Amino acid sequence: MGVTFRGESLHKVDSKGRVSIPAGFRRVLEAGDPDCSPGQPPRVAVAYGDRSGRRLECFTIDEMNALGARIRSLPRKDPRREPLTELYVRNVVELTLDDNGRIVLGQALRAPFAIEGEARFVAELDHFEIWSPEKYADKQARIEAVLEEMDQADDPLALLDDVPDPEA
Structure with a gap:
């Protein structure tokens, strides 16, 4: 498991678009960036292709590479390949903290996502x-x-009752 x-x-976004990544998220980004050396800032892969204009999706470099490998494994004519490539290959920018x-x-x-003044990280x-x-x-x-x-x-965890435990 990764x-x-x-x-x-909730974080402030300044007039130049600078926003702090939550500290706990930064540690995950560092662990998920194979090129991040101690003392070096990590990178984040930001997918901005959400057609609904609701949110930006942010991945570690390792997770984005794994996602790309899954997309690449689809046959070229598979109807899922093109939209996934659009959303998670073409419409992605790598940013360095x-x-x-x-x-x-x-x-x-x-x-497109109406992010001004404040941003909610989830x-x-x-x-x-x-x-x-x-x-x-x-x-x-x-x-x-x-x-x-x-x-x-009811216990909200009951929503997982029919989902197999991957660790079992």
């Missing part, structure tokens, strides 16, 4: 996402709706 992102936080743990999200990256286990706080509130409402459908006594 490195795992956990948690969420600066000495203060920040990246620069240029206007071309921020504008862990998704194998990657993290960057949302505008307003758009993330919509996602939270959808999650709350699913949880509300469960009986108050």
Whole structure:
């Protein structure tokens, strides 16, 4: 099992698009960058092809390489290959964190996702996402709706009851 992102936080985005990556996320990025030497800043692969304009998806270099290998393994004529290549090969930019743990999200990256002033960083286990706080509130409402459908006594982990444990 690879490195795992956990948690969420809200960060300021300055007028130049600089935003701090959460400290815990930085450690995961360092562990997932094969070219990152001690004392060197890690890189992050940012996928910006989300057609819904909801969020940026951010991966470690190792995770993006593994994703690319999975896409490459699809036969050339497989109908899944082209859209996956568009989203996770062509529409990806590698950014290097600066000495203060920040990246620069240029206007071309921020504008389609309405990321201005603040950005919400959200862990998704194998990657993290960057949302505008307003758009993330919509996602939270959808999650709350699913949880509300469960009986108050239900354990949310029951949602995993039929999923095999990969460690077993």
